[in-house]
Amino acid sequence: MKKLILFVVLCFVVPALASLGVRAAGSQPGSWRSADWSSAGLFPDADIDKPAALYVMAARTGGLKGALAVHSWIVTKAENERYTRYDKVGWGSPIRTNAYPADGRWYSNVPEILIELHGEDATRLIPKIEAAVKAYPFAERGDYTIWPGPNSNSFVSHVLRNVPELGITLPPEAVGRDFRPFGDFVTLSPDWHNLELSLGGYAGLAVGTLYGVELRLGGLVFGFDIAKPGIKLPGFGRIGV
Known part of the structure; x- marks a missing residue:
């Protein structure tokens, strides 16, 4: 039992506290009203770039919460059309469409493009993305729980699982x-290449080509990537090649 406690402290608690310390030392908006969402x-x-496009995005959340978590969303653009952004949020309508700029900052944090597809590749997958969005089972008012879920990342993860052709998972x-x-x-x-075990999002385990090996506790992740060597630390995310 002592070894287990020591493992949890070293692999989960210490990195999380370190990330919180780094975040606290930085400059953050005082509230959502003062944050930059542009x-x-x-x-x-979109008026110039005509081909279809598909993006999966993520950005750090606001306040100290941003030391440990990102917010993710999905953007699609059919050929000759404008961008459509899908988010799940904790206020208003749970699944929001175009509530923010497609590549907007989140609480002043510049987002990262996790994957982007263009042209025929995007055109082929956009209908599957839209079908997965419509099929999300927690899309009603009140169907949002910041932790352990269902939250914004639970929504995007649902879409990614239902469109395996994207070949990615959230960070x-x-x-x-x-x-x-x-x-x-x-x-x-x-494809039987990835296995996840979950206790309601409170704890779990994942192994496979997308995840490497992940131990999950309280929403935090400690693990390793083997195909592309790297380590995953709570708060800091993936560090490696």
């Missing part, structure tokens, strides 16, 4: 990505 200028102008600091209702303990990818 476009980060990452996407081409380890996407708290809530591993949420499953109790009773839904085991998730096996269609």
